[in-house]
Amino acid sequence: MGDVFKFLNLPRDPGAKFEAEFRRSKFIEIYAPLPKSDAADQAGRCLSCGNPYCEWECPVHNYIPNWLKLVQEGKLFEAAEMSHKTNSLPEICGRVCPQDRLCEGACTLNQGGFGAVTIGSVEKYITDEAFKQGWRPDMSQVVKTDKQVAIIGAGPAGLAAADILVRNGVKPVVFDRYEEIGGLLTFGIPEFKLEKEVIRTRRAIMEDMGVEFRLNTEIGRDVDFDTLLKDYDAVFMGMGAYQYLKGGFPGENLPGVIEALPFLVNNIRQRMDTLPEGEAHLSMAGKQVVVLGGGDTAMDCNRTSIRQGAAKVTCAYRRDEANMPGSKREVQNAKEEGVEFLWNRQPVEIVQRGSKLGVKLVTTQLGEPDAKGRRAPVVVAGSEEIIECDHVIVAFGFQVQPESWFAKHGISTDERGRTVARERQTYKHQTSNPKVFAGGDQVRGADLVVRAVFEGRQAAEGMLAYLGVW
Numbered sequence: 001m002g003d004v005f006k007f008l009n010l011p012r013d014p015g016a017k018f019e020a021e022f023r024r025s026k027f028i029e030i031y032a033p034l035p036k037s038d039a040a041d042q043a044g045r046c047l048s049c050g051n052p053y054c055e056w057e058c059p060v061h062n063y064i065p066n067w068l069k070l071v072q073e074g075k076l077f078e079a080a081e082m083s084h085k086t087n088s089l090p091e092i093c094g095r096v097c098p099q100d101r102l103c104e105g106a107c108t109l110n111q112g113g114f115g116a117v118t119i120g121s122v123e124k125y126i127t128d129e130a131f132k133q134g135w136r137p138d139m140s141q142v143v144k145t146d147k148q149v150a151i152i153g154a155g156p157a158g159l160a161a162a163d164i165l166v167r168n169g170v171k172p173v174v175f176d177r178y179e180e181i182g183g184l185l186t187f188g189i190p191e192f193k194l195e196k197e198v199i200r201t202r203r204a205i206m207e208d209m210g211v212e213f214r215l216n217t218e219i220g221r222d223v224d225f226d227t228l229l230k231d232y233d234a235v236f237m238g239m240g241a242y243q244y245l246k247g248g249f250p251g252e253n254l255p256g257v258i259e260a261l262p263f264l265v266n267n268i269r270q271r272m273d274t275l276p277e278g279e280a281h282l283s284m285a286g287k288q289v290v291v292l293g294g295g296d297t298a299m300d301c302n303r304t305s306i307r308q309g310a311a312k313v314t315c316a317y318r319r320d321e322a323n324m325p326g327s328k329r330e331v332q333n334a335k336e337e338g339v340e341f342l343w344n345r346q347p348v349e350i351v352q353r354g355s356k357l358g359v360k361l362v363t364t365q366l367g368e369p370d371a372k373g374r375r376a377p378v379v380v381a382g383s384e385e386i387i388e389c390d391h392v393i394v395a396f397g398f399q400v401q402p403e404s405w406f407a408k409h410g411i412s413t414d415e416r417g418r419t420v421a422r423e424r425q426t427y428k429h430q431t432s433n434p435k436v437f438a439g440g441d442q443v444r445g446a447d448l449v450v451r452a453v454f455e456g457r458q459a460a461e462g463m464l465a466y467l468g469v470w
């Protein structure tokens with residue numbers, strides 16, 4: 001038995017982080033890979049709790065203490081095998097999950113004030129290192145069937161569904177309107193959280209497993225939904241949530257006010273050298289920027305602006321720091337890189353002031369908790385202030401936009417446009433059209449990568465049962 005009190009002598013260590021000054025101009029991941037010895041040391045801090053709360057809080061219910069033990073014992077390939085039993089994209093979740101709200105937040109060491117085991121860093125280490133050393137998913141026992149499933153969307157939900165289907169002998173054909181797989185992993189999340197090479201590696205692995213990608217293909221434009229229904233045994237939709245949420249105040253359409261996702265995608269494409277002809281690069285170099293919002297998208301806009309050389313980046317959010325939706329780790333990273341936060345500030349108008357913009361903000365206080373326990377911001381009378389800037393980036397989030405073909409094919413949506421496809425029914429994640437399944441942001445509304453992965457996997461199990469493979 002190992003030293004169960006290792007955590008007393010060995011602090012939590014998420015891996016070396018580049019200095020903020022260095023990061024401020026670099027679009028590269030900010031955490032260096034964990035060396036083998038550090039991964040084993042961190043894994044060795046795990047208490048192997050009888051009832052591992054980390055597993056319960058992890059949305060895919062990873063067998064965390066089990067793979068930590070394998071890492072400690074130096075059994076890397078076995079750890080990779082076990083990690084893939086519950087998660088189709090462990091190297092990606094290890095990088096982008098808000099661990100402080102999920103697995104690491106629930107770690108007994110964290111609850112006891114000793115600093116959580118750095119579960120995310122070890123999860124990333126396992127797959128990165130196993131791939132480097134030549135490990136590949138074992139497909140030798142797969143018995144191929146004659147079934148084929150069309151998947152719309154190569155985001156985390158679609159990729160996870162494809163992973164489970166192909167491992168069970170069903171051929172997945174994944175359609176995406178973009179030229180690369182990943183959905184928001186590629187065209188949303190910037191490289192300082194997730195380098196694009198990680199997704200390219202995963203693509204190569206999936207293609208070797210037998211997943212077929214048909215990219216630059218939009219369903220509803222290049223290929224009809226009817227064709228998919230006719231040519232495939234089932235269809236999975238993981239099309240995400242892309243409809244902009246507006247603030248609903250005057251001035252949102254002024255020149256210089258930019259929507260968050262087009263800004264991030266424009267910059268990612270610029271670095272990938274795939275900006276569409278005629279689209280100018282959106283640069284904040286030398287500009288004063290105000291970012292409105294408090295989620296992951298807002299943090300990514302803040303930190304992208306900093307890296308472009310913005311003169312000043314101010315982020316305004318209508319609740320306090322403790323009640324913001326984004327990952328605490330990313331807020332800390334943004335602060336280190338020089339973003340200034342204005343908590344409890346709500347925008348009420350954007351005005352033109354000569355060549356500049358003015359963002360009118362009012363101060364808020366948190367009111368009583370609502371039915372879900374969230375405290376609504378209440379405006380403090382007479383608290384208006386104006387912040388001058390060159391650009392405002394609006395990052396209020398996204399909602400789902402139902403597709404035009406849904407009604408014709410009997411696919412139901414709820415009052416917020418989300419596709420109805422519940423986990424607890426005969427065939428998990430089946431929509432109101434029996435041949436069609438759905439998961440991820442399209443079903444949940446804008447959420448997290450790991451939850452999209454979980455739903456893609458669940459839906460694949462639903463399809464396997466529906467197709468009689470299971």
Ligand code: FAD
Nearest residue numbers: 153155156157176177183184219240440441447448449452
């Ligand atoms: P998506 O990733 O949106 O993928 C949907 C795919 O479907 C897209 O590739 C799209 O092109 C394709 N598609 C849609 N319609 C069609 C069609 N008709 N034909 C063909 N293809 C189609 N989550 C985290 O956990 N951690 C983070 O740090 C984090 N940061 C984020 C930062 C930003 C800027 C944003 C916007 C989101 C972030 N998220 C983060 C949320 C996370 O990215 C999403 O929850 C997740 O990607 C949802 O996965 P999905 O597969 O449901 O959809």
Ligand code: SF4
Nearest residue numbers: 058093097102103120
């Ligand atoms: Fe933690 Fe996310 Fe990995 Fe689950 S998938 S163990 S929540 S980092």
